[in-house]
Amino acid sequence: MGCGGGQGRCGPGGEPRGRNFFNIPEGRNITYLHRMRPGQKGRVVGFADYGPLTRRLMELGLVPGRVITYIRNAPLNDPLEISIGSSRLSLRHYEASLVAVELEE
Numbered sequence: 001m002g003c004g005g006g007q008g009r010c011g012p013g014g015e016p017r018g019r020n021f022f023n024i025p026e027g028r029n030i031t032y033l034h035r036m037r038p039g040q041k042g043r044v045v046g047f048a049d050y051g052p053l054t055r056r057l058m059e060l061g062l063v064p065g066r067v068i069t070y071i072r073n074a075p076l077n078d079p080l081e082i083s084i085g086s087s088r089l090s091l092r093h094y095e096a097s098l099v100a101v102e103l104e105e
Contacts, residue, residue, distance in 0.1 A: 029103045034080070034096035036070040042101035043067050049098055060089060062099055 071081040079090040
């Protein structure tokens with residue numbers, strides 16, 4: 001787990017280093033998508049970095065305000081499967097580590 005296979009792109013908490021693109025709120029029940037567990041739901045609140053990969057994730061429907069459900073991990077733990085509306089996506093853990101999520105209780 002984590003981001004980028006130890007290529008110097010990870011911050012101290014395992015999240016990617018870089019700009020806080022959407023000014024991710026602090027002090028709420030915020031985590032990153034790769035830290036969620038199967039069955040958990042959350043609302044996308046922002047991204048840890050902005051670049052071509054983040055733009056592509058937004059094109060696929062991972063935009064702030066959307067509710068997602070963590071479905072499952074693959075047998076070897078990577079990739080993970082999520083549900084967004086009526087769609088399902090498989091993401092690598094590094095890609096999921098870019099997505100900040102507010103967990104629903």
